[in-house]
Amino acid sequence: MDALPVVAYSLIAADYSQTSAIADSCNRGGKFRENGLLARNVIGACPASANVTKYFVTYTAAVYGLSETLPARYKHSFLLGVAIAEGLTVLHNRSVGLKFDF
Numbered sequence: 431m432d433a434l435p436v437v438a439y440s441l442i443a444a445d446y447s448q449t450s451a452i453a454d455s456c457n458r459g460g461k462f463r464e465n466g467l468l469a470r471n472v473i474g475a476c477p478a479s480a481n482v483t484k485y486f487v488t489y490t491a492a493v494y495g496l497s498e499t500l501p502a503r504y505k506h507s508f509l510l511g512v513a514i515a516e517g518l519t520v521l522h523n524r525s526v527g528l529k530f531d532f
Contacts, residue, residue, distance in 0.1 A: 435497070438509045441516035442493065446486040447530035448523040453477045462528065466519065 449469065455462040456476035463475045473481045493512055497505050520530065 432506075434506060434509045434513060438493070438513040438516065439490070441513055441520055442486065442490055444520045444530040445516050445523070446482070448520065448528040449477070449482050449486070450479060451528050451530075453479045453482050462526075 449464065449466075452462045452464050453476070454460075456464075457478070464470045464473065464477055465475075469477075469485060473485045477485075493509075497509055500508055524530075
C-alpha cells in the first residue's frame with residue numbers, strides 16, 4: 431500500500447484541526463487569524479466554524495477527485511505536492527502556537 435495518500439489526508443485533517451482552532455480563537459477575541467492565501471480568500475480571516483468545515487470538506491473532496499482522475503504517472507506527484515504544502519502549513523501553524531487534535 432502506498433502511504434502517501436494517508437500522509438496527505440492526515441495532514442489535511444491536521445490543518446482542519448488547526449484552522450478550527452483559529453476560528454474558535456478569533457471568534458472569542460483571541461490572537462489567531464487565518465493567514466493562508468487560499469483559505470483567507472475563501473473563508474475569511476476570522477471564519478465561522480461551519481465555514482471551516484465546508485471549506486475542508488470541499489477541499490478534501492477536490493483533492494480526492496483530482497487524484498483519482500489524474501493519470502497514474504501524475505497522481506504521486508500531485509499527492510506529494512499536497513502533502514508538502516499541508517506539512518509546511520501545519521508546521522508553521524505549530525510554530526506560532528496552534529496545536530492539533532484528532
